[in-house]
Amino acid sequence: MEASNIILCAPLQQLKDEHVLLREEMNHFYEITEEIEFESGPVVIQEFARLYERIQDFNSKLKAHSKKEDDWLFPMMASRLGEKDKTIEVMEFEHEKAEQHLREFLTEAEQAGSTIDEDEAQAIAVYAVQAYATLIQHFDREEKVLFPLAEEILSAAEKEELGRRFRG
Numbered sequence: 821m822e823a824s825n826i827i828l829c830a831p832l833q834q835l836k837d838e839h840v841l842l843r844e845e846m847n848h849f850y851e852i853t854e855e856i857e858f859e860s861g862p863v864v865i866q867e868f869a870r871l872y873e874r875i876q877d878f879n880s881k882l883k884a885h886s887k888k889e890d891d892w893l894f895p896m897m898a899s900r901l902g903e904k905d906k907t908i909e910v911m912e913f914e915h916e917k918a919e920q921h922l923r924e925f926l927t928e929a930e931q932a933g934s935t936i937d938e939d940e941a942q943a944i945a946v947y948a949v950q951a952y953a954t955l956i957q958h959f960d961r962e963e964k965v966l967f968p969l970a971e972e973i974l975s976a977a978e979k980e981e982l983g984r985r986f987r988g
Contacts, residue, residue, distance in 0.1 A: 826968045831982035835893070836967055838885045839959045845881065849874040850952045856945045860938065868941035872929050875948055879922045882955075886915050889962075892985045893970060900973045911966060914958040921951035 828836060852871040856864055890912065898908040925947035932940050974982070 826971055828967055828971050829974075829979040829983075831893075831979060831986050832967045832970055834986060835885070835888065836963055839963065842878070842882060842885060842955070843959065845874070845878045846952050846955060849878060849948055853945045853949050853952070856942055864938045864941050865936060868929070868936065868945065871945060871948060872926075875922060875925055875929075879926065882918070882922070886919070888986055890915060892982055896974060896978050896982065897966075897970055907966065907969065911958070911962065914954060914961070918951050918954040918958060921947045921954060925951065 849871060852867055852874060855867045856871065859867065894908045894911060898905075901907060925944060928944045928947070929936070932944065936944075
């Protein structure tokens, strides 16, 4: 049975649905990074200001999404999969990598402040591109591998528990 044909329980479907919204936002900020890369002059600084706002907003939404996985889904799956399985370790690493790129973007943008120049804006925007690339792959891996695996290995009680945690 192909992973995309698997019907997910409500909490896993919720995580997958959140990816759709996060991807839309990522596509918007990625478009802005392209403007920054290919434009010159004052427009670069204006676009960078837009990018900064988008990334701040996106970062808080991503954290809320990741928290559900980090706090509830990953530990539940790790206890089922056992220590030899590295699936959850890889997922956690990808979360950390994406968060690090976003943090570096925000930190460097704040340090540059209102005196930022075109070159700095273009250099700092690279962190947003790296976060985008990491997350596109990560979401894909979660949807094709992790969520179907969770659907298969978690008990009905665990799935109910996930649902409760996500609502709470």
